[in-house]
Amino acid sequence: MKILTAAQTREADAQTITNENIASVDLMERAALAFTCWFENKFLPRQSVYIFAGPGNNGGDGLAVARLLHERSYPVKVFVIGDLTNASQDFQINHDRLPAAIAATPIVSIADFPSIPERALVIDALFGTGLSRPVTGLFAEVIGKMNNSKVCVISIDVPSGLYTDKQTPSEGAIIRATHTVSFELPKLAFFLPQHEQYVGAWHTVPIGLSPKYIAEAKTDHYFTTLEDVQQLLKPRRKFSHKGLYGHALLLCGSLGKMGAAVLAARACLRSGVGLLTVHAPSVGYSILQTAVPEAMTLSDPNRRVLSKLPDQMDKYSVVGAGPGIGTERQTKTVIGQLLATTSLPLVLDADAINLVGSSDRLKAQLPRNRVIFTPHPKEFERLVGKSKDDYDRLENMREFCREYACYMVLKGSHSAICTPEGEVYFNTTGNPGMATGGTGDVLTGIVTALVAQNYTLKEACLLGVYLHGLAGDLARETVGEISLIASDLIEQLPKAFRRLAPHQDLAR
Numbered sequence: 001m002k003i004l005t006a007a008q009t010r011e012a013d014a015q016t017i018t019n020e021n022i023a024s025v026d027l028m029e030r031a032a033l034a035f036t037c038w039f040e041n042k043f044l045p046r047q048s049v050y051i052f053a054g055p056g057n058n059g060g061d062g063l064a065v066a067r068l069l070h071e072r073s074y075p076v077k078v079f080v081i082g083d084l085t086n087a088s089q090d091f092q093i094n095h096d097r098l099p100a101a102i103a104a105t106p107i108v109s110i111a112d113f114p115s116i117p118e119r120a121l122v123i124d125a126l127f128g129t130g131l132s133r134p135v136t137g138l139f140a141e142v143i144g145k146m147n148n149s150k151v152c153v154i155s156i157d158v159p160s161g162l163y164t165d166k167q168t169p170s171e172g173a174i175i176r177a178t179h180t181v182s183f184e185l186p187k188l189a190f191f192l193p194q195h196e197q198y199v200g201a202w203h204t205v206p207i208g209l210s211p212k213y214i215a216e217a218k219t220d221h222y223f224t225t226l227e228d229v230q231q232l233l234k235p236r237r238k239f240s241h242k243g244l245y246g247h248a249l250l251l252c253g254s255l256g257k258m259g260a261a262v263l264a265a266r267a268c269l270r271s272g273v274g275l276l277t278v279h280a281p282s283v284g285y286s287i288l289q290t291a292v293p294e295a296m297t298l299s300d301p302n303r304r305v306l307s308k309l310p311d312q313m314d315k316y317s318v319v320g321a322g323p324g325i326g327t328e329r330q331t332k333t334v335i336g337q338l339l340a341t342t343s344l345p346l347v348l349d350a351d352a353i354n355l356v357g358s359s360d361r362l363k364a365q366l367p368r369n370r371v372i373f374t375p376h377p378k379e380f381e382r383l384v385g386k387s388k389d390d391y392d393r394l395e396n397m398r399e400f401c402r403e404y405a406c407y408m409v410l411k412g413s414h415s416a417i418c419t420p421e422g423e424v425y426f427n428t429t430g431n432p433g434m435a436t437g438g439t440g441d442v443l444t445g446i447v448t449a450l451v452a453q454n455y456t457l458k459e460a461c462l463l464g465v466y467l468h469g470l471a472g473d474l475a476r477e478t479v480g481e482i483s484l485i486a487s488d489l490i491e492q493l494p495k496a497f498r499r500l501a502p503h504q505d506l507a508r
C-alpha cells in the first residue's frame, strides 16, 4: 500500500470531494465518524473526554468528534486555541453545530488550561497535515501541558506539531500521543523510530478517499499488508521434487557462535528450501549434523573460523552468508572471493556486512542486482555511514541501493526494505520481543530459502520480512514479549506460512 505525503493527502481529500460531489464538511463528518467508531470500540463512556481543537480542519474534526461522542453519552469538554476569526470554514460549521450542552472554552493564555482528572481521556485536534511551521508560543505551552497530563492522549490524524513527511525542526513542540488514529493511510513519519514517543500506537480508519487518486499517486514509500504478501506466495506444485525448490548454501558460524548457524539453517529449512548445505568451521561439524539433520554439512579446513569457499559453488542457487562468522582476516578473504567469483544471488548479514563495510575494495566488488543486505542499524552505519536523522538515513539507504544496485532490509520495529530503484517498503509485522539475539540469523535463513525457491530478490525481502515478523507475533501469543527467543520464531514459521495461504494445503 502507498504512503502519501501531506500534500498528496490534501490532494486526495480534494479529489474525493470533487469526484463524489460532496461538500468538504461532509468528508470531515465521515472522518469524524470513523474516528468516533474507533474510539467507541476502545473506550467506554465512563471516562470524561477533553478535546483540544486548533483553528484548521484538524480542529474541525475535533469539534465534530465532540458532538458525536456527546451523542453517544461520553462526558465531553471542548477547548479551542488560536485566532478563531481566521479558523477554517469547516471548523466554523462544526463550531456552530456543537450542542448547547458543550461550551467550547477558548484558551487565550496558558492560565486557561484546565486541570485534567487522572482517568480522563485527551483528544488532540490541534494540527494535522496542514502544519506549516514548527509549533511555538501558546500552542507549544498547551502541548507541554497535554504531554504532562499523564493521561491517555489520542491524536486525530497526526500527533500535533509533527511533520508527516519531513524532519520537524527541534524548536517545535510535538504531542506525545498514546494512540494516533490516522485517516485512510498511515503517514511516513509513523514508521520512523525517532517518532516512537510522539506517535504511540498508530491505527488507520477508512474514510473512502479516492481510490483512483491513490492508485495514480506517485510515491517511493509503501507499507506491506497481509494482502500484499499473500499475492506473492507461490503454491507448491503437485508433481514436486526437492530440485524445484533450490539448493541454498549458508556460510555461517565460528567457534562459540555455532548457534547462529543452527538458527539460520533451521529457519531456512522451515521456509521451504529444497536442499540446504551449511559450510562452517570444523568445530561446527558435529553440532550441525546433530542439531539440523535435514541439512548437509561441509567442514572448513579451519577449526575456528571460515577460511575457504566450498568447491563447486555453481551447484547452489543462492548463498546466505554472515551469521556468527566473525571478522577475522581469513573470513574477510572468503567474503571477498564470494563477491568476486560467484554469480549467485547473495544474502549478506551480520559480520558479512561488517566486513564489506570495513573495506572499500570489497564494496567495489559488489555484484549488481544480486545482493540483499540485512543490517541492523549499527551494521547499516558501518556499511553506509552515519545519518543526521531517520529521514537522512532513508535517503542514505536509497542512495546506497541505487549506487550498488542492491537490496537492503534495514531491520527495526518497522523494517524498511529498499530496492535498487530507491523504493522503500515498511513492514508491518513484528514486536519488541524480537529484539533479542539470533532473530536476525532466522531472517537470513528465511530470505535465503525464498531466493532459493526462485522468488525475486524483492519478493524474498518483502515476504521474508513479513513472515519473520508474523512468526514473532505468533510467538508473542504463546510466550509473551519478554520470554521470546529466536527459536520461537522458527517454531512459529509453519503457522506463519499457513496464515498467508490458509487454504493451500486443504485444496488438494
Ligand SMILES: NC(=O)C1=CN([C@@H]2O[C@H](COP(=O)(O)OP(=O)(O)OC[C@H]3O[C@@H](n4cnc5c(N)ncnc54)[C@H](O)[C@@H]3O)[C@@H](O)[C@H]2O)[C@@H](O)CC1
Binding pocket: 010, 013, 014, 024, 027, 028, 029, 031, 032, 054, 055, 056, 057, 058, 059, 061, 086, 087, 088, 126, 127, 128, 129, 130, 131, 132, 133, 134, 135, 136, 139, 156, 157, 158, 183
Ligand atoms: N481537507 C479535508 O477535506 C479533510 C481534512 N481532514 C482533517 O484536516 C486536517 C488538515 O487540515 P488543515 O489543512 O486545515 O490543517 P490543520 O488543521 O492541520 O492546520 C492548519 C491551520 O493551522 C495553522 N497553522 C499551521 N501550522 C501552525 C503552527 N505551527 N502554529 C500555529 N498555527 C499553525 C494554519 O495557519 C491553519 O490555520 C487533516 O489532518 C485532517 O485531520 C479530515 O477532516 C478529512 C477531510
Ligand SMILES: [K+]
Binding pocket: 058, 124, 125, 126, 127, 128, 155, 156, 157, 158, 159, 160
Ligand atoms: K492532531
